[in-house]
Amino acid sequence: MASLLGRFCRKLVVPGSAHGSRMISTTACDSEAVKSLNLYSAINQALHIALETDPRSYVFGEDVGFGGVFRCTTGLAERFGKNRVFNTPLCEQGIVGFGIGLAAMGNRAVVEIQFADYIYPAFDQIVNEAAKFRYRSGNQFNCGGLTIRAPYGAVGHGGHYHSQSPEAFFCHVPGIKVVIPRSPREAKGLLLSSIRDPNPVVFFEPKWLYRQAVEEVPEHDYMIPLSQAEVIREGNDITLVGWGAQLTVMEQACLDAEKEGISCELIDLKTLLPWDKETVEASVKKTGRLLISHEAPVTGGFGAEISATILERCFLKLEAPVSRVCGLDTPFPLVFEPFYMPTKNKASSSSSLSSPLKKKHYLIMGLHVWCRYWMQSSPLLITSHSICFFR
């Protein structure tokens, strides 16, 4: 279904450099009033709507009162009062713990962690309390009204503690949801869905895009469904999967690959937990190749989960090993950031994208290998042959 939507609401991507490209989308299905907004303004709008539509909802965290260090909470305290929008002491475990308590009493608590790099003191509360609140109580209690927002990702000069992408830690926790928007329009709809979802949600906002990304955002109250990936660019030769700011990079890689005759299908996962395996699976079964890209370090990153799952489900359709173009296994460096980042050139030169074979050739090769498989019935044989032929 997600791919159907993708075809119906085709997105226009303005080509530009890897960092700082503007994504403008015109949605054919919408004729409502729209406004050109950046990411932080779109999020701000979502928060205004959330607080307006539910009188028992709250927004709090460090420095949210004056508008927040990224201005996402501008105007909220003035409009809704300091009882509903307030600063908290500097204590992430307290912020999230307090939010869980509020949510447990049926309120919506939209909690801000100033940078995802500082979310770890709250990890115990998130994993041992929020994620298990409903399950351990036999559904007598729940804290579904909790949403934790945190800016994540590279910003060009953030270093170790203003650039982290910790999504993988949270994807390993049954009971919470992890959502990452790619653009202003997506962010508003996904944030409203997250706030209203009856499960605790961790919502990572790509801070790089707070000002950089500008898009036409509908002014009304709308929600984008969770756990539904979107094919934002159609193609036939290879599937690329990513989320958040990395999609801008991958979009550029797709454009470059197109010049060499490679047709790329680009998927925005949007929700990492629970993630939409079906959309990715359908795409890889069509293209036969998968490249996953994220800023977080490659080892143990969420790309590994996608890779393993797709291998299980699409093994016989794969024409090449799954590629991961990710951050390196180092703390996020300052001076070395340009070397660390998974740039479009790294994506382009990865094994999945680099061999400019035409689709026809894949089919012939594929048939060859299929025959041998049926004759010998040895999965090991097909693997080694795949690598041999398709590198």
Next chain:
Amino acid sequence: MAQHLKSSKSTFLNVLRHSLAFGSPSHASRHLRQKLPHGGPPSIKKVSPNPLTRLCNTMVDTLSSSHEDTNSQVMDFPGGKVSFTPEIHFISESNEERVPCYRVLDDNGQQLPNSQFVPVSKEIAVKMYSDMVTLQMMDNIFYEAQRQGRLSFYATAYGEEAINIASAAALSPDDVIFPQYREPGVLLWRGFTLQEFANQCFGNKSDYGKGRQMPVHYGSNKLNYFTVSATIATQLPNAVGAAYSLKMDGKDACAVTFFGDGGSSEGDFHAAMNFAAVMEAPVLFICRNNGWAISTPTSDQFRSDGVVVKGRAYGIRSIRVDGNDALAMYSAVHEAREMAIREHRPILIEALTYRVGHHSTSDDSTRYRSADEIEWWNKARNPLSRFRTWVESNGWWSDEAESDLRSRIKKEMLEAIRVAEKTEKPNLNHMFSDVYDVPPLNLREQELLVRQAIKSHPQDYPSDVPL
């Protein structure tokens, strides 16, 4: 000593001037300015764009303009006025005397003269005492059941019956409870039946928790008692959030959270206390200081005068109570609750007591403390006998009532265990439900896989879980 130091004011001014240096455009002019403190106000009045510099300038000006009497000077620092002192004086790490402990009954259960307490009716007193006995017997029988291998695990509340029952009695049913794990008495007071306790311990299909957690991890939404989680002190910040909700909804209720001496060392305790004070949340923090965190005595837990003194550090009103005195507990909690709700403030109650039992059935506490010590607390400081004496002195209890109660409870308990043991376990699908509000696709797939595995190898799986 003071003579050897420069006057504090000039030192302060010099420090101020130095800190103005960085990033300040008037750096040079500061150094060229004539030296204070006894001169007049500075002749240059530059308004700096840097707010920190402007603040420092204001401080310098204010100081230098009223320098005559050091002791009468005050300064508006962010956070309010403080007065100055020329003496270098460190606040002592502890008061000379420990905070006294509020009690109403002496060790023998006699009401102390001039004791202040909230009176309890006969009905309440008899229910309090009966529930304390019930709690003790329930603990006995479940503990034995574990020893016999019928239960996997149990934790008793021996010695803390007064804390459990008296605090519950002083609260209203609308007050929401965030327990640690040694407060089943609060549930008992509110009407949780012995059968309901047993169902949870045996993890059968009637367990409200659907068999997901170890024994003693009770929870009841109808009784406003949030489900126990074994992680220490995580419930404290949750209670503060819940209290804030009650305040915002204008309810005549507060949140109450329990924890032990060990729990007061956790980061969540400090987070919660600070939040409660800042958010002005109507929450009671009841610390059961029972002397032990498993094998760790309080001397290895903190170096403060217990937990009560920590309240002041956060701006929270606190009291130390004899936790083995049911009347004192009742009064303290009653008064604390009033203050919390009426004044929108948190209250800290440190209830001093002793953990008579082992930490749990996985512990043998004679390995780290003497059996004599345990025995002494069990006999000489027993909360049940002290309260019983007082109840009987009012003519509200008797030996006959005691034996009637005990035989009734014993019968009920044994029946509850018999029924709970026989009741089947929750259905397998409850392994997958409630992870989210609706099971996502991956869980639906995993359930199918598990069911397939059971079909192929049924002998690998317990047969008492219905499929």
